Amino acid sequence: MAKPRVVLGVSGGIAAYKACELLRRLTESGHEVRVVPTAASLHFVGEATWSALSGQPAATEVWHDVHQVPHVRIGQEADLVVVAPATADLLARAAHGLADDLLTNTLLTARAPVVLAPAMHTEMWEHPATRANVATLRERGAVVIEPAVGRLTGADTGKGRLPDPEEIFEVCRRVLARGPEGLVPDLAGRRxxxxAGGTREPLDPVRYLGNRSTGLQGYALARTAVARGARVTLIAANTALPDPAGADVVRVQTAVQLREAVLKAAGEADVVVMAAAVADFRPAVYATGKIKKRDGREPDAVALVRNPDILAEVSAERARPGQLVVGFAAETDDVLANGRAKLARKGCDLLVVNEVGEDKTFGSAQNEAVVLGADGSEHPVPYGPKEALADTVWDLVTARLD
Known part of the structure; x- marks a missing residue:
């Protein structure tokens, strides 16, 4: 089979050097990559580097190899165009349809999905002109990834950092996996x-009550939603995973903190997905000092109190009309029966039910589930990558949003 053809555009920001890692991941995973840098980007990474790493010529102007009409052919033949970093200048030129170099010509002629990964200082990202350009590009079907928060050029810190190349690669991989459907980001404009993850309820400064959830399924949901054009807020409870490109990540530890974060973010959300494993109970008393083992004496019993039922609360008190709520049910026996009972009890629109155990689901890159709908529908998802389950969830969500 022919290798998927990817055009990697690189514009003139200090983050251009990170595109080398993105290029490596694309080529090593079996993609044919043509790098199209801007003239400004060559101040950061030279043309020879791009040619050597990609195995293909890298040119900035339309005048190279004119007989092959590169300003039209490169875009026409691409299966995906990704620009990383995409500077404020590149976003402006793309939004206004300018074509003054090979990269902007390629963007105009491309009929494949386009992914743009902005990187710039916070003030430039927040400027009304940039925000308007981003909105225009998203309306036209481009997936514009939200920049990350972190250290910028010099001593500045804020939103505008290029997401990790590995995470940009994951977005590209998900867009390519959707094939022709990737041309239409069906979650564009949706918040x-x-x-994700698992809450921890502290018993003393050393110990806590927790669970086996690693957050892999929630992160898969976030990555696939970004690849389908959504604005994603990911509330991560005790995970050790890298931030998904394009997602705004809020970190929490306990069920109470998770509830506060979810209710705050849900006010502007079209969809709320509760994939985190939330502790049902927490210790009634927190010991300010480490609980000591006493010779000859059994430990005192640990009294527990109920945690808030976040899924039921969000389902009962929708923050906005038409808001959809998706829950997860981890069961060990009578999986479907318990799942249907939980769906009725919680009042959500969809419930993803999976069987869990020491060697099942938690910590695995694979999952198997049944998605139950409040309308009585039932959608089995066979054992496979968690991204496949995530895409099934979004397929069912988009059908209900429409």
């Missing part, structure tokens, strides 16, 4: 809140 989505996703909880």
């Amino acid at each position: 989505i809140v996703i909880s």
Whole structure:
């Protein structure tokens, strides 16, 4: 089979050097990559580097190899165009349809999905002109990834950092996996809140009550939603995973903190997905000092109190008309029966039910589930990558949003 053809555009920001890692991941995973840098980007990474790493010529102007009409052919033949970093200048030229170099010509002629990964200082990202350009590009079907928060050029810190190349690669991979459907980001303009991971309820400064959830499924939901054009807020409870490109990540520890974060973010959300494993109970008393083992004496019993039922609360008190709520149910026996009972009890629109155990689901890159709908529908998802389950969830969500 022919290798997927990817055009990697690189514009003139200090983050251009990070595109080398993105290029490596694309080529090593079997993609044919043509790098199209801007003239300004060559001040950061030279043309020879791009040619050597990609195995293909890298040119900035339309006048190279004119007989092959590169300003038209490169875009026409691409299966995906990704620009990383995309500077404020590049976004402006793309939004206004300018074509003064090979990269902007390629963007105009491309009929494949386009992914743009902005990187710039916070003030430039927040400027009304940039925000308007981003909105225009998204309306036209481009996936514009939200920049990350972190250290920028010099001593500045804020939103505008290029997401990790590995995470940009994951967005590209998900867009390519959707094939022709990737041309239409069906979650574009939608705001989505996703909880992931497992809460921890402190017993003393050393110990806590927790669970086995690693957050892999919630993060898969976030990555696939970004690839389908959504604005994602990911509320992560005690995960050790890298931030998904394009998602605004809020970190929490306990069920009470998770509830506060979800309710705050849900006010502007079209969809709330509760994929986190939330502790049902927490210790009634927190010991300010480490609980000591006493010779000859059994430990005192640990009294527990109920945690808030976040899924039921969000389902009962929708923050906005038409808001969809998706829950997760981890069961060990009578999986479907318990799942249907929980769906009725919680009042959500969809409930993803999966069987869990020591060697099932938690910590695995694979999952198997049944998605139950409040309308009586039932959608089995066979054992496979968690991204596949995530895409099934979004397929069912988009059908209900429409």
